[in-house]
Amino acid sequence: MDMVELRHVEKAYGRPEGPDYVEVLRGIDLTVEPGQTMAIMGPSGSGKTTLLNLIGTIDLPTRGQVLWDGQDVAAMSEGQRALLRNQRIGFVFQMHYLLPQCTALENVLLPTLARPGGPSRPAIERARQLLERVGLARQADSMPGRLSGGQRQRVAIARALINGPRLLLADEPTGSLDAQSAEGVIDLLLELSQRDGLALIVVTHAEAVARMFAPIYRLSSGRLCQDLP
Ligand SMILES: Nc1ncnc2c1ncn2[C@@H]1O[C@H](COP(=O)(O)OP(=O)(O)OP(=O)(O)O)[C@@H](O)[C@H]1O
Numbered sequence: 001m002d003m004v005e006l007r008h009v010e011k012a013y014g015r016p017e018g019p020d021y022v023e024v025l026r027g028i029d030l031t032v033e034p035g036q037t038m039a040i041m042g043p044s045g046s047g048k049t050t051l052l053n054l055i056g057t058i059d060l061p062t063r064g065q066v067l068w069d070g071q072d073v074a075a076m077s078e079g080q081r082a083l084l085r086n087q088r089i090g091f092v093f094q095m096h097y098l099l100p101q102c103t104a105l106e107n108v109l110l111p112t113l114a115r116p117g118g119p120s121r122p123a124i125e126r127a128r129q130l131l132e133r134v135g136l137a138r139q140a141d142s143m144p145g146r147l148s149g150g151q152r153q154r155v156a157i158a159r160a161l162i163n164g165p166r167l168l169l170a171d172e173p174t175g176s177l178d179a180q181s182a183e184g185v186i187d188l189l190l191e192l193s194q195r196d197g198l199a200l201i202v203v204t205h206a207e208a209v210a211r212m213f214a215p216i217y218r219l220s221s222g223r224l225c226q227d228l229p
Pocket residue numbers: 013014022024042043044045046047048049050051
């Protein structure tokens with residue numbers, strides 16, 4: 001069974017006949033297997049974030065189905081979806097969304113706060129290990145304001161991994177970085193994916209970043225096309 005399967009997924013925003021009505025996705029079929037990596041490209045406004053939000057169960061399709069482990073996401077309760085997101089899916093955004101008043105370590109621990117009792121000792125230990133893996137062992141107690149853009153993005157990656165997800169969704173994770181830091185962040189993501197069997201979907205505008213992945217998908221006019229290898 002596929003980990004994630006999109007069946008003829010369509011997504012529109014607004015009410016039909018309304019002034020803001022926009023059909024963004026017009027029939028997407030896609031499967032994501034455990035450990036699989038892929039890049040998604042496409043012009044601004046083509047629906048890449050919309051697609052990640054559907055895969056990540058943040059939003060629901062207008063038509064068609066998103067299945068997680070064979071189960072229709074639309075048939076789950078809000079609570080079930082929230083649990084799925086918290087336990088199985090890690091998110092990394094273009095803007096890292098670190099809390100400026102919390103240290104790097106505290107930021108990594110944020111997703112564990114959904115559990116009663118706050119971060120456990122093992123969670124804190126795991127957060128330290130993750131910061132070490134992303135090369136920031138010495139910055140654990142630094143405030144985000146004292147970190148570089150690339151370092152902040154690596155804290156965001158560690159945070160996305162704290163609950164041991166099976167799928168990492170990265171929406172332009174290198175958008176605010178120079179080419180060299182961007183390559184470093186992508187190398188790190190690919191290494192984490194390979195070592196942990198973590199599936200990885202990266203949205204990017206940079207051809208150089210996309211070329212580090214296979215397959216490469218392109219979104220345009222609401223449809224997804226795969227680049228020929
Ligand atoms: N919550 C929303 N309500 C209404 N329209 C939306 C909403 N989210 C996105 N849209 C519209 O859907 C279209 C696709 O947006 P989306 O953010 O998915 O594009 P994108 O490919 O991620 O673009 P970018 O590369 O600029 O991030 C755009 O026309 C956008 O205005």
